[in-house]
Amino acid sequence: MKKTSIVEESTISKFEQPMNGFGYYQENLIPALALKIRNIGTIWSIIGFLQFFAGIGAIAISFNFFCCIDSFMGEDPMFAILFYGGISLLIIGIINLIGSQKNLAYADRIVEKPVNIFSDFQRVGHIIFALIYNMLFGGVIGIIGAIYQLTVRNFVFANRLQLKHIESLFKQYIA
Numbered sequence: 001m002k003k004t005s006i007v008e009e010s011t012i013s014k015f016e017q018p019m020n021g022f023g024y025y026q027e028n029l030i031p032a033l034a035l036k037i038r039n040i041g042t043i044w045s046i047i048g049f050l051q052f053f054a055g056i057g058a059i060a061i062s063f064n065f066f067c068c069i070d071s072f073m074g075e076d077p078m079f080a081i082l083f084y085g086g087i088s089l090l091i092i093g094i095i096n097l098i099g100s101q102k103n104l105a106y107a108d109r110i111v112e113k114p115v116n117i118f119s120d121f122q123r124v125g126h127i128i129f130a131l132i133y134n135m136l137f138g139g140v141i142g143i144i145g146a147i148y149q150l151t152v153r154n155f156v157f158a159n160r161l162q163l164k165h166i167e168s169l170f171k172q173y174i175a
Helices: 026-066 077-112 117-122 125-138 142-158 160-174
Strands: none
Touching (some): 026 142, 077 125, 077 142, 117 142, 142 160
């Protein structure tokens, strides 16, 4: 049995559906949004892996370079910068990898159950927090993920009426 979404089974024809500002008819909105959220997950995965391996590299360089010189490692400020910078990159990389997996799982969930999408995107605090901690501790590369996540949030806000309509159709369908 072919799995269809509630939007495909809607009684509204393609020509009766309002076209949003991004050129998507309502039947294409959820797959387009899911793709954008998967892209967020992929971007955060790439950023997280880069930060993770850069952190390992910084820690390895700090030990390899500073263990070979005569001075005590703790007295050299460059050791501290590399070592603690590497630790912070490791932690931020792991946080970004966890966030990427949550985004990938969320993309799959909204395809199967398109409810509460608009309310999930109303909160902006976690995006701003990710932007700040990536700027401070994770390097400039983390800014890319937060900015793209803000553009996807803008996409959801631009399509809030269609998303609420899809949610009401889904609730009628399962009731």
